[in-house]
Amino acid sequence: MAEPAAVDRPAGRWRWPPLLQASVAGHGGAALLAAWEPRAWPWILAAVVADHALISAAGLWPRSNWLGANLTRLPAASARRGEVALTIDDGPDPEVTPRVLELLRAAGVRATFFCIAARARAHPDVVREIVRQGHSVQNHSESHRHDFSLLGPAAMAREIAAAQSSLQELAGEAPRFFRAPAGLRNPFLDPVLHRMRLRLASWTRRGFDTRASDPRRVLARLTRGLAAGDILLLHDGHAARCADGGPVILAVLPPLIEACRAARLVPVTLPHAMDDGAADMP
Numbered sequence: 001m002a003e004p005a006a007v008d009r010p011a012g013r014w015r016w017p018p019l020l021q022a023s024v025a026g027h028g029g030a031a032l033l034a035a036w037e038p039r040a041w042p043w044i045l046a047a048v049v050a051d052h053a054l055i056s057a058a059g060l061w062p063r064s065n066w067l068g069a070n071l072t073r074l075p076a077a078s079a080r081r082g083e084v085a086l087t088i089d090d091g092p093d094p095e096v097t098p099r100v101l102e103l104l105r106a107a108g109v110r111a112t113f114f115c116i117a118a119r120a121r122a123h124p125d126v127v128r129e130i131v132r133q134g135h136s137v138q139n140h141s142e143s144h145r146h147d148f149s150l151l152g153p154a155a156m157a158r159e160i161a162a163a164q165s166s167l168q169e170l171a172g173e174a175p176r177f178f179r180a181p182a183g184l185r186n187p188f189l190d191p192v193l194h195r196m197r198l199r200l201a202s203w204t205r206r207g208f209d210t211r212a213s214d215p216r217r218v219l220a221r222l223t224r225g226l227a228a229g230d231i232l233l234l235h236d237g238h239a240a241r242c243a244d245g246g247p248v249i250l251a252v253l254p255p256l257i258e259a260c261r262a263a264r265l266v267p268v269t270l271p272h273a274m275d276d277g278a279a280d281m282p
Helices: 018-036 038-060 074-081 097-107 117-121 124-132 151-170 189-196 215-223 250-261 271-276
Strands: 083-091 114-115 135-137 233-234 267-268
Touching: 083 097, 083 250, 083 271, 097 124, 097 151, 114 117, 114 124, 117 124, 117 151, 124 151, 135 151, 135 271, 151 189, 215 250, 233 250, 250 267, 267 271
Parallel strands: 083 114, 083 233, 083 267, 114 135
Antiparallel strands: none
């Protein structure tokens, strides 16, 4: 399967993140110490367990960069222009996404949709409408597997490459960014993304709008400390429902956009922010 390339990650050999370098060195040192002083094995075992726990914690922390590069804020140049990114996950949803697009069009702002490829193939017209209205479509995996962070490198690569191929065909442009399902990952992800020249993108703040049914609480989480350079996360797929039965995102988007305007912030797509601020990429 073809792996369309993005442009944000330089070609060349993948470099081990410092945490993984330290882990490999620690395992080597533990093996030498065990051979030299067998009676130290309880301490060695405890150190190895602690090392694995730290790596697992890094994968369970969506905004961590310990396992590789992770975009959690826009570049400095983008922040200086007063830009923020609205990112919308888990769609397309044939009921919710068109209504989200109506709100965005009425407000005159652009967003980035991290699409699940299987859903995108089921609703290709919605994907094409996202692109037609000037928004960005990015890679949120083939099927949004709940065990994504437990996959090995081959299975992880298949999930991402299948989505990359489908989304490129539907959107007319290869995704440049990948967001892991629920933001969870393991040490295998970064080399896979490097090979496909994709950039991992997380967020600065999220509203937890797949669980919280009160739009006021979701809005408060997204706007508390809102600042230039923020990447905000909402969901058009798997959206929680308000008391009136409507998707939370539809109640949150208008006041969120108004809050951005009040703070003189401009919502832009991730490709726009990165292209115009490439020299300041984090």
